[in-house]
Amino acid sequence: MVVVEKPEELQELVRSQPRLRVTGGGTKPALSHSANASLAKLSGVRKYNPAEFTFTAMAGTRIDEVETILAERQQYLPFEPPFSASGATLGGTVAAGLSGSGRLRFGGVRDFLLGAKIVTGEGISVATGSQVVKNAAGFDLPKLMVGGQGCYGVMTELTFKVFPKPQHSATVVFEAETVGQAVALLRKLAGSGLDLAALDLDADNRLWARVCGFRSAVLRRTERVRQSAPTPGRILTDDEDAQFWNDCQEFRWLPDGRDLVKVAITPKCIEKLALLLPHVARRFSVGGNLAWIGWPTGENPAQLRHVLCELECPGLFVTGTPSTPYVGPRVDNLFAQRLRAAIDPHGKFAVS
Amino acid sequence: MSRLRQSLPPDRVLTSRAATTSFESDGLTAYREKPGVIVLVESTSEVVDVVKLCHEFGVPFVARGSGTSLSGGSLPIANGVVISLNRLNKIIDYSAEQRTITVEPGFINLEVSKHVAGDRLYYSPDPSSGPVCTIGGNVAFNSGGAHCLKYGMTANHVLGIKAVLPDGEVVEFGGESLEHVGPDLCGMFVGSEGLFGVALEITLRVLPQPERFHTVLAAYDTLAGAGDAVAMIVASGLLPGAMEIMDRLAIEASEAAVHAGYPTTAAAALLVELEGPSEELDAEIPLLEQVIRDSGAYEVRVAANKEERSRIWVGRKCAFSAIGRLSPDYLVQDGVVPRTELGNALSAIEALSEQYGLRVANVFHAGDGNLHPLILFDGRIPGEFEQAEHLAGEILMMCLRLGGSITGEHGVGVEKIAYLPEMYTENEMNLMRLIRQAVDPAEIANRGKMLQASALGKGG
Incomplete structure (x- = not known):
């Protein structure tokens, strides 16, 4: 494993190596287990102007380091990047295309990334996107980095926009008898003007609804959320609220011996997915747009592939060491292949 | 041409001067070009057929909605094909429960919000041209509006796209979910100014109306x-x-x-x-x-x-x-500056206005630093248009000096094509050209927009 400390070293490495896969914090081994270079030392916040609500940092910068700096100015990344406390980096989060429960309210990592400095397959450093919150000049290449698994260039530096951190948050938990009942309530809450910050459904049919905003408003809004179900929910204490969503961000609900799989779904697929994979650890996040599945480590994912193909929901192994991280319907196509041919003509960044 | 006439009824393949005149220009009225033929398509398969024909014969095409582009994005290519998408304006699917709507590219922006209003939903991107501009055009230029600060631009609201690539291949990316797996191809397609082909079906997310x-x-x-x-x-x-x-x-x-x-x-x-x-x-x-x-x-x-x-x-x-009331002609600019530089940018524009002796009105999305200086001029006075263009260029360069962008939502089009290389270095420009070549080697899709046509493209 080569440890890269400067962008120029990375450029040199790309030019000299037949193949280059990088890792950062190593929190998503399914995507980085075959890495031959580490960007963990390509780290540090380069520019942060709180009044501008943007920051620029090296790709190997740990998310928790960024979150601490932002919090000092009451700012945050609203999509709650997964595995923050476990050491996830900005680059790894973008490459994997992962957003947490907070994605519901203001969007995911794709919506907050403004610019990306990348190294192409020919070792050329290219600054894509911009440093400002609105930009329509040229191809939107930073988008391609999101979920691109490092196949469309290796990121060295990233610019994000951030938002003001809400003063207060509170969570209501509802208990439903069946998945169907839980989904019905989930749809009702997600489609309302209640403006929830997060809405997750766990495997025990408990629905967790979070409200963020000014303290005086949050208390009243939480009460309204609580009353919006036939059987009113329970309001968590402040400590429980913080603990619950922090556990979500770190996947502490995932039992040992399970590999984490991300699935892009819609609420209409939840019941069927729960029915087809009854004994699998799972959680439905982002108002039913994102499923996290705990697949038994070492077990052939054929059944999972079959179910996801049937539901037409693409999946991605995040942890574990599968031969390919993709599971379910094929997401690659001619457009993607042509883009790769332009950015990485020698196929150096190809995922194994 | 005869192949076009074989596949479409004669009243939808227009070549007469009278018929093509209204397609010679778009929202950027200072530019005009004579198209060879206007094709009024009525189905997505017709779009695919026309694109395939263009590819086969190496004829450049421009897909056009309502022609409201302020950067000349839908300006025709001389003697090329204009694929007019206005009749392709159906709703393919709408689910109030999922809060998604799938429309054809000719569907009007404001009609999305109207259609879903009964379910207390709305579509967030709201360009001022909303009552006439189309979703296909919004996708091509990543249109913004007044509400981008909190909710983002078109790219942040497009979940899925079915598109025909410049060689006639049809691809799909994204879907109905807010999340995706694999590279964000949808995001990459949005804002590509028609260079990657034509969006045929677009799935949008709609939001609950604020209380x-x-x-x-x-x-x-x-x-x-x-x-x-x-x-x-x-x-x-x-x-x-x-x-x-x-x-x-x-x-x-x-x-x-x-x-x-x-x-x-x-x-x-x-x-x-x-x-x-x-x-x-x-x-x-x-x-x-x-x-x-x-x-x-x-x-x-x-x-x-x-x-x-x-x-x-x-x-x-x-x-x-309304600016039309103050002046016979005007140019709109669309530069972006860091929000903390707004004051400096406005002072600079004021100074430039005095220096050039041209009035500049300012209407802008202050929340995200997106300026819209309107440069007033009289095209009948010799040299005044050129002066206005110079002034506009100086404003763009000022935006770049302050660390911003040459365009926040109108796109590069033909208007700012000379300024894209000012914003990006030769490395970035080269990569964009390589991508263009990989997707459309003959440069038939919206040639001469965003990127200068190469020698090959110019010859074709």
Whole structure:
């Protein structure tokens, strides 16, 4: 494993190596287990102007380091990047295309990334996107980095926009008898003007609804959320609220011996997915747009592939060491292949 | 041409001068070009057929919706094909439960919100041309509007796209979920200015309507004062749905046109709109009032009801067209500066206006630093158009010097094609050209927009 400390070293490495896969914090081994270079030392916040609500940092910068700096100015990344406390980096989060429960309210990592400095397959450093919150000049290449698994260039530096951190948050938990009942309530809450910050459904049919905003408003809004179900929910204490969503961000609900799989779904697929994979650890996040599945480590994912193909929901192994991280319907196509041919003509960044 | 006529009825393949004239220009009226043929398509399979024919014969094409592009994005290519998509305006699928709607590219922007309003939903991107512009055009140019600060641009609201690539291959990416797996191809396609082909079906997310709005119009005696107020509001932790500024000239034009009740004595008016759950607004309104008071506004009006809110927005949205009352011609610029540089940018524009002896009206999305200077000129006076273009160019260079962008939402098109290489280095430009070549080697899709046509493209 080569440890890269400067962008120029990375450029040199790309030019000299037949193949280059990088890792950062190593929190998503399914995507980085075959890495031959580490960007963990390509780290540090380069520019942060709180009044501008943007920051620029090296790709190997740990998310928790960024979150601490932002919090000092009451700012945050609203999509709650997964595995923050476990050491996830900005680059790894973008490459994997992962957003947490907070994605519901203001969007995911794709919506907050403004610019990306990348190294192409020919070792050329290219600054894509911009440093400002609105930009329509040229191809939107930073988008391609999101979920691109490092196949469309290796990121060295990233610019994000951030938002003001809400003063207060509170969570209501509802208990439903069946998945169907839980989904019905989930749809009702997600489609309302209640403006929830997060809405997750766990495997025990408990629905967790979070409200963020000014303290005086949050208390009243939480009460309204609580009353919006036939059987009113329970309001968590402040400590429980913080603990619950922090556990979500770190996947502490995932039992040992399970590999984490991300699935892009819609609420209409939840019941069927729960029915087809009854004994699998799972959680439905982002108002039913994102499923996290705990697949038994070492077990052939054929059944999972079959179910996801049937539901037409693409999946991605995040942890574990599968031969390919993709599971379910094929997401690659001619457009993607042509883009790769332009950015990485020698196929150096190809995922194994 | 005979192959086109074989596959489509004669009344939908137009070549007469009378028929093609209205397609010679778009929202950027200073540019004109004569197309060879206009094809009025009525189904997505017809689009694919036409694209395949263009590919086979190496004929360049421009896909066009309502032609509202302000950067010349739908300007025809000389003797090329114009694929007119206005009749491709059906809703393919709508689910209030999923809060998604799939439409054809000719569907009108504002009609999306109208269609879903009964379910108390709306479509967020709201360019001023919303009543006429199409979703296909919005996708091609990543259109914005007044509400990007909180909710983003078109790219942030497109979930899935089915598109025909320039060689006739049909691809699909994204879907109905907010999430995706694999590279964000949807995001990459949006804003590509037609260079990657034509979007045939577009899945949009629609949002629950905010429960309540609070719309404030504050008057300032300096433009910088209004700019500073924006910075103060952002710093206070508030996240308004929209923050817009209009200067004296823009107010004057807008008031003459629609009498929306803007303060005509003000050097600048700031429009701020809070939106969200009722209780949240109860907490936010006093804070906003305090900040606006501290920012030195000399007059503050609050919309008392839906009608007043709507009047304020009409005043803002008609500003571009109202400028026509002040001047026979104008150029609109679309540069972006870091929000903390707004004051500097506005002073620089003022100085340039004096230097060139041309009036400049300012209407802009202050919340995200997206300027819209309107440069007033009279095209009948020899040299004045060139002067206006020079001035526009200087404004773009100023935006870049301040660390911004040459375009926030109008796109590069033909208008800013010379300035893209000022924003990006040769490495970035090369990569974009390589991508263009990989997707469309013959450069038949919207040739000469965003990127200069290569020698190959020019020859074709």
